[in-house]
Amino acid sequence: MTNIYLLRHSKTEQDFFKEDFDRELIEKWFSRIKKLIKKLKKENIVFDEIISSPAKRSKQTAEEIYKKTWTKKTKIIYDDNLYHSDFDYILSIINNLKKQWKWNFLIVWHNPDIEDVVNYFANDEIWHLKTCWIFKVS
Secondary structure, three states, rough: OOEEEEEEEOEEEEOOOOOOOOEEEEEHHHHHHHHHHHHHHHOOOOOOOOOOOOOOHHHHHHOOOOOOOOOOOOOEEOOOOHHOOHHHHHHHHHHHHOOOOOOOOEEEEEOOOOHHHHHHHHHOOOOOOOOOOEEEEE
């Protein structure tokens, strides 16, 4: 069975002089990623593939999870289209991943796009996803 997890990156700095693409995570919020990693390990969730937006904050989140949970078969991929993705693009990724067998995938990217996709799969209205929030699709 294919399991797909959607993750909003962790908390970022509010630097109005930096380009949005280059905003970094706030150091103290790495603890939130560590809590998530602890939960993933407790539930024996290991990702075969991590797909991330190339934006700095998403890369930092994805790489921290990768460093702490990787196996020999884990791959990390940066998809340029995830930075300014749309609903249909994300659904096409998810549908392609569902064709895989016995894999765990993690997709790391941004609001508001992640909210739209989570709402679609949850059949609910989630108004604001907190940073470092994870949702299992399958």
